[in-house]
Amino acid sequence: MTDKQRNLVYFSIMAALLVFVGFLQSWSVSLSLLNLCLISAIMALGVNIQWGYAGLFNVGIMGFAALGGLAGVLVASKPVSEAWQVGGVGIVGGLIAGLGMIAVGVLVWRKTAHMGRRRFWLTGLAILIGYIIMRSIIDPAVMAIESVEPAKTGFLGGAGLPIILSWFVGGLFAAAAAWVVGKISLGLRSDYLAIATLGISEIIIYFLKFEDWLTRGVKNVAGLPRPVPYEVDLNKSASFQDFANNLGMQVEDASSVVVKLCYAVLFTAILLIILWLSETALRSPWGRMMRAIRDNETAASAMGKNVTWRHLQVFVLGSAVVGVAGAMLTTLDGQFTPTTYQPLRFTFLIWVMVIVGGSGNNWGSILGGFIIWFFWIEAEPMGLWLIDVLTSGMAEDHWLRLHLINSAAHMRLITMGLVLLLVLRFAPRGLIPEVKR
Numbered sequence: 167m168t169d170k171q172r173n174l175v176y177f178s179i180m181a182a183l184l185v186f187v188g189f190l191q192s193w194s195v196s197l198s199l200l201n202l203c204l205i206s207a208i209m210a211l212g213v214n215i216q217w218g219y220a221g222l223f224n225v226g227i228m229g230f231a232a233l234g235g236l237a238g239v240l241v242a243s244k245p246v247s248e249a250w251q252v253g254g255v256g257i258v259g260g261l262i263a264g265l266g267m268i269a270v271g272v273l274v275w276r277k278t279a280h281m282g283r284r285r286f287w288l289t290g291l292a293i294l295i296g297y298i299i300m301r302s303i304i305d306p307a308v309m310a311i312e313s314v315e316p317a318k319t320g321f322l323g324g325a326g327l328p329i330i331l332s333w334f335v336g337g338l339f340a341a342a343a344a345w346v347v348g349k350i351s352l353g354l355r356s357d358y359l360a361i362a363t364l365g366i367s368e369i370i371i372y373f374l375k376f377e378d379w380l381t382r383g384v385k386n387v388a389g390l391p392r393p394v395p396y397e398v399d400l401n402k403s404a405s406f407q408d409f410a411n412n413l414g415m416q417v418e419d420a421s422s423v424v425v426k427l428c429y430a431v432l433f434t435a436i437l438l439i440i441l442w443l444s445e446t447a448l449r450s451p452w453g454r455m456m457r458a459i460r461d462n463e464t465a466a467s468a469m470g471k472n473v474t475w476r477h478l479q480v481f482v483l484g485s486a487v488v489g490v491a492g493a494m495l496t497t498l499d500g501q502f503t504p505t506t507y508q509p510l511r512f513t514f515l516i517w518v519m520v521i522v523g524g525s526g527n528n529w530g531s532i533l534g535g536f537i538i539w540f541f542w543i544e545a546e547p548m549g550l551w552l553i554d555v556l557t558s559g560m561a562e563d564h565w566l567r568l569h570l571i572n573s574a575a576h577m578r579l580i581t582m583g584l585v586l587l588l589v590l591r592f593a594p595r596g597l598i599p600e601v602k603r
Contacts, residue, residue: 197426204433207535210519212487218526221460228509229367234336234492242329256307267296311379340489348478374504388501394428397421524596549577
């Protein structure tokens, strides 16, 4: 069996599993799972760009995904006019003061290069004074904004634009954060990059949780507009009712399936675009240079390549892809929930996707994204079915049976460990390993 035939078998099995879920559970569940698999595959592609192309270890994936979700709020939610009236000027003034603080800090740092240790003290003093000025402007505005009907709003809102635009804005947000992190840490050892990305991820998520004026914090932003029709509108349409009746489906079920299919088409289009761009870059001279740097930084540097600059490029590109996926996830949910971004838990899942699929291979990352997310969601119902079969001879209220049923949720972690162990044992380079060109 050739590599192409084997890869086709892998994706065919994955498609068959999704179809099996459609028949066994429902097509709505199967399509929901498909949409999440598509988003997971895009995130895995972003991590593969960083790790597979350049060997950069990013542990802050959820932070960049959260910035993508923030873009959905700032782009698509409606502006809260009352909040802008009482505190908009203060927020804008505070942000301008913050930018001025950064500019003054950089200027002082450059102008005091000849002053030795006093350079650090002067720069720190300039930043401290700027920070005090910024907070004195922005804090009263924040208090005023958060007091405007906090149960409903309590934040500035967004621009009220189509939410699809947030997919691109989310990529820009994540890329900007990655540039800052990369400029600081990419010239150091790889373990410093891991620490820096984990730290910035926690800082971003902490900020989004507690800055109510921006994202409503733990109260969440719900009701974000959709790029696809609403089920309630389809249910009221006479033509759609006839369409559902012709298919032999309930109107509510048919509308749910159609909406999820529309999401799947949009997500698939974005996935294919990113895949095409990634494959084009990988096969280009730039891609060959990145793999050469990954395999031997010393030799690449000796050949005149700026390793740090190239690492920064690929780090920003990979983070931008993760930001796009984060905005797509917020679009699918229709709400922004900062507390759901758990860096260690979901970062681990994305890394397992890349490892299982095959780092350095974009098709492998997509396959890994589908496989891992499928089993992450379906492990619990499969575990319940297995426990029910194994304990079918016991009484309904037997303590062991009840204990196993209550522990079915832990089947997710067991399944992830089992999948990872089997792949590392029988396919240590992943299911679709990197192709040496």
